[in-house]
Amino acid sequence: MAAVPAPRPFQLGLPALDAFPRKTWVRLAGRTLRSLGMAAMVHPDPAGYEPLRRSIAAYLGISRGIACTPAQVFVTNGYRGALQLACRALLEPGDEGWYEDPGYPYARRLLEDEGMRLAPVAVDEEGLDVGQGIRRAARARFAVVTPTHQSPLGMALSLPRRLELLEWAGRSAAWIVEDDYDSEFRYHGRPLPALKSLDAQGRVLYAGTFSKALFPGLRLAYLVAPQAQAARLQEAAQRLPGPGAVPLQAAVADFMDQGHFARHLRRMRALYAVRRGFLVDALDAVFGGRLHVQPQAGGIHVLAHLAGRRSDRAIAAEARARGLAVQALSDWRIRKSAAGGLLLGFANLQSADEARAQAERLRAAFDAAR
Template sequence: MLDFTLDPAGSEPIFLQIAARVRSAIAAGEIAPGARLPSTRALAARLSVARGTVDAAYAALAGEGAVLTRGSIGTVVSGAVGARPGPVGHTPFMFGAIPASDATPPLPFRVGLPALDAFPQRLWSNLTTHAVRGFQAADLAGSETAGVLALRQAVASYLGAARGIACAPGQVLVTAGYQGALTLVRHVLVRAGDPVWLEDPGYHLCRQALETAGARVVPVRVDQDGLRVAAGVAAAPRAKLAVVTPTHHCPTGVAMSLPRRLELLAWAAEAGSWILEDDYDSEFRYSGRPLPSLKSLDRGERVLYAGSFSKTLFPALRLGYLVVPAELAAAFLRAARLTSLALPALEQTVAAAFMRKGHFTRHIRRMRHLYADRRRALAAALQTVFGERIRLEPAAGGLHLLARFPGAADDTELVRRAAAAGLAPSALSPLALAHDCGHGLLLGFANIAAEEAEATAARLAGAIG
């Protein structure tokens, strides 16, 4: 069963090749409805690919309804006995179902969330009231496509002071978070079939978003110095775009070294390519000197810089920003008119006031100290509870810890056990596309108070064994 070969040099991503082969086998009746597919680990070993690649293939098939995931039983072919599913063509949106969210408090270890308990809600409420009272009739008609000018001015000022980025408000577009920025980049810079470098392992939603645009994703290995530029050049020397997280790699937390940054910029200038810098979590660094942004080193104007308020303020705000080279500003404004029209003016006005009055800088400073305490407390608690059964891989910044458990079950199984106990860590291995990064758990610490760290670590130990 599932005896096939892959074409690493083909234009179609490996995970889509796997999904197509499995789909064809189902359609031909070679795999009966109800039959169990090989485990992701077994199939990855058989095909000599990363396990995350097979995970992505199975997720695509599950999104189509071709297979079902049944916990400990594994992945099985759907359909009634004797039925033969017809062939299903690939569409850009054939990904696994997105779990519904709710308004319950965040579960321990959930990644990607700031400390919601420490946000100054009363101050934000007062600024909101003041903004509403100050609105004129013209303000109710809608906001500018690029974003409220006051917020774009505040962002440009902040980036100049905090990240060394010299930009005019006309180069700043307010977006619906990072995904909104990525949508604009896709529309303006990426065409179907264009090769795009992505860090491997990397942010899965970024990969999926690019694939919906028909981009040919080129996974590029990340090591202790960040993206291996030479590997990217060997795989796709004229890639249209490289998407990177140089300050705090998602998910390992490593920072791209200065030589690698300069090498990446030199490649982009020589190849005429673009770089999208996702500078998430750059505000939260706990050791060493702050790292310059890649954009601040960009003399050739090849870098687009994306930031978000989701982790510095709160995710429900759904505001981010994109800084583009001056020569691209008009094209991005046209794309914004076609894709998003304009974001709500009230939230932008409040965020602008929060920054202009100095509250943003003070909030970041307070959160940095709070996160350092919570990070230190959780790391110590995990080491105490697990002892030699855990290995924490240090990172200078960010809002999560990377923990490895030598000799334990694979990380997706550990996540399943933790979820059953009301905990929400994330697995590392499924984030790899072509290069195995091993197994580990991503443990968010922002919403775990220091005094709760040991009890929470004990809950995790009880859940995963």
């Protein structure tokens, strides 16, 4: 069996693997396999395992203020599957949509692979600039947003902008895909309500994933459809691969229903606040004023802005050559900008000493980059 490479320092999108309750998970997964019934041995429902859809609907009602039925919940093969389902059900190749700039490059490529045309819309301290979106692409058919914790800048979409975005979607008969990544990991107060919870006109499709809340190897995500569109998504789901084997979905459902999921998220919120502090303190000690870490209320990465006119791409390339999984903010932009920065994951930094050591390695790459 081939060895699985260890996570690289500063790797984005990776939860604290050392803190995952593996014994509990193995026990639940083993029980699921031992009780494997006939229903799990035939072709699985491409919309997802029904008990997991019920568990997700119940969780979203409590934690995110989203009132939905299990029939509106579609379990997918990762976030890619969620975007594909939305595109196949409600959009046509060639449709134009708003995309946050900067924004998640992987999702941008997925949408382009589905034939979508993306209009970059700037992000400021209030999140997506809806007015600019209307001026740039007033007849857009969709918008993809990260309103709770903008990816990668970290701010929340303000309430006036949320209402403006919903009003535009209702007036234009456009769809909003709400990517609620990292919403569970807010360090100050309760997580912000989802944009979907304000959706009175049925224009928002809500996407969530278990990759960061549990572990990315699950390859499980979900999409919540407006009630009036559930049948269209059900039909589209029949033409997609679906979320995969039932036992894995059943284990996640048991993990949620028995309270392990909620307890795990509470522990991770506290842990990530500490580990973020490790990294921020280390960067301040090692770099001084040469890096400025942007304040943020949640998430599992930091954005370190560069002082002066240094190339974030050159620094990130040098860091990657030294084994550090650093990403350049410029690579998340569609349009060019002079505002460079480094994106650094911190979830797997287990001590202040480890954070300091990795910051020293980053400093060496910083100094060597041209």
